Amino acid sequence: MKKVDIIVIGGGLSGASIALGLVREGAGKVVMFDEQLPTQRLSRGNFGLTWFMPKGANSPVYARWSRMATMLWPEFAAKLEEESGYDIELEWNGGAMHAIGDEQFQAYADSIDTLTKTCSEEGLDYPVRMLDREEFASMIPGMKLGDDVTGAMYSAEQGHVNPLPLLGALRCAFQKKGGEYFGGLSVSKIVPNDDGTVTVLTSQGDYQCDKLVVAAGHGSTRLLADLGEKLHIYPQRGQLIVTERVKKVLHFPILAVRQTMDGTFMIGLSTEDSAYDPKVTVEAMKSQASGAIKLFPELANLNWVRGWGAIRVMTKDGSPIYERLPGHKNIYVIAGHSAVTLAPVKEKHIASWILEKDEAPQISHFSNGRFNV
Ligand SMILES: Cc1cc2nc3c(=O)[nH]c(=O)nc-3n(C[C@H](O)[C@H](O)[C@H](O)COP(=O)(O)OP(=O)(O)OC[C@H]3O[C@@H](n4cnc5c(N)ncnc54)[C@H](O)[C@@H]3O)c2cc1C
Structure with missing residues (x-):
């Protein structure tokens, strides 16, 4: 049996962001396992937006969490590129959601009012505004807008990246900082031990760790079901x-x-x-x-x-799941949408929470248990 400090199951954007955060925090021997099935292309096949607008329209906590993530993005990207040597093609010139017709334009304007209040309660700004058709068109001089476009909701503080080098950069920086990545390795079972450690059975032998992070996307459902936990994704x-x-x-x-x-x-x-x-x-x-x-x-x-x-x-409410498994205090579950946008908060706040160094106040709102009604 091989012994390590922390195992991360899943080398997609979620697992890789957290694993990088763990090694940056000096968490000891950290390994990341990924079975690399060709059908699991989510972290390579996404749209690449680093975006907060208008996430969390029905969930103030998620609105603030997304805004926090985009505030961290430019610095996160610069450090990641420096450490990994990758160009993740971040373009940080803002982002827009176009409106078709007056009704949609007004609905977007209303959502800005609501989310501005939501973010200000946490001392966060919400730098989003409506552009009328003329102003929107003037920002895209190289293209002509369709006749039905009435304007757009716009923020200067978001952007997009190339998801492929982003994933490569996260895995590369993780390894350069001392982490070990095992591609093509499949986890078959998680076995909690009486002393609080966890045994992980894999296609390449058994491992024992002090802490386990389950960030295996849809693969997490089966692994957690064996432990009696229904993952609500x-x-x-x-x-x-x-x-x-x-x-x-x-x-x-x-x-x-x-x-x-x-x-x-x-x-x-x-x-x-x-x-x-x-x-x-x-x-x-x-x-x-x-x-x-x-x-x-x-x-x-x-x-x-x-x-x-x-x-x-x-998830049913669109917000992510971050859970310390009930009855298994050293097993952490990470799941949900928007892992490009949320990469910096996972690298910083979720890694710190797992190491019990710091807990962002938002985390308790994102439990898997919130769906047990
Ligand atoms: C069309 C589309 C567009 C999107 N656009 C955006 C966007 O613009 N911005 C944004 O923020 N998000 C976007 N997303 C969402 C984003 O792609 C996902 O949130 C993200 O990829 C999820 O990453 P993950 O690591 O949680 O899951 P995954 O990428 O699924 O990673 C899980 C990993 O776990 C591994 N695994 C599973 N089971 C096991 C096992 N038993 N043993 C070992 N390894 C295992 C798998 O191989 C996989 O690599 C988009 C998604 C789609 C589909």
Whole structure:
């Protein structure tokens, strides 16, 4: 049996962000296991937004947590790039959500009022404002807005990254700081011991650790069920479309359309109940395409070269789950959506919470137990 201080199960964006935070905090011998099934492409196949607007419309705590994450992003990215040597292609020029028609424009304006109050209660700002059509158009001189666009909700303090190098950078920095990453290793069982340590059975032998972090996305459900814990997540498919490369003209992302550093447009905002099937469907592709063309009609002239689906780890209220397992004080469960956006708070606050150094006040609101009603 190999002995380590901390095991992180799951090397996706959640596990890798936390694992990096743990080694930066000097947590001892930390290992990260990932089984790397080809179907588990969520952390590589997402849209790459680092975004807080208008997250948490029904959950003030999540609104504040998302805002905290974006406040940390620029510094987080700079340090990560320095440590890993990767360029994660962060573009921090703001982000917008376009409105179609007057009703949607007004609904967005109302949500700004609500969320501004919510964030100010915690001493946080909420730097979001409405742009009328003219101002929105003036910020995108290289593209023409569709006739039905009435304006947009906009914040200068968010952006987007390339998810692939982001994941690579997190794993690389983790290893450079002394962590060990085991790709292609599958965990089959978690066995809590009477002395508080945990044994983890894997495809490459058994390990014992003082603390265990379960951040295995949809893979966590089965591992926790063996311990009698029902994890309250469900699968939700999202699909994305990519165009050919063209001159870079869009310098900040819009919720469903962004242009990458190399010039491709990425399009996507579908949400479907799909069990665990990541395939693409003609219906979702058509509906996303028509939404994007309503925003920027000229996108219809581009060749659309690729599409894919990935399965979100969703909770009923949209907020994440951070739980110290009842009855197993050294087993931590991390699950939920928006792991690009939330990477800095996981690296900083969740890692610190696991090490029992500091507990951000928000964490208790994100228990798995909140769904046990
Ligand atoms: C279309 C789409 C667009 C998105 N856009 C955004 C966005 O713009 N911004 C944003 O913040 N978020 C976005 N997301 C969400 C984001 O992609 C996810 O929140 C994130 O990838 C989840 O990461 P994770 O590490 O929690 O889970 P995963 O990426 O699923 O990682 C879990 C890992 O655990 C491993 N694993 C599972 N079981 C085991 C086992 N038994 N043993 C060992 N390893 C195991 C798997 O191999 C996997 O790598 C989007 C998602 C989709 C689908």
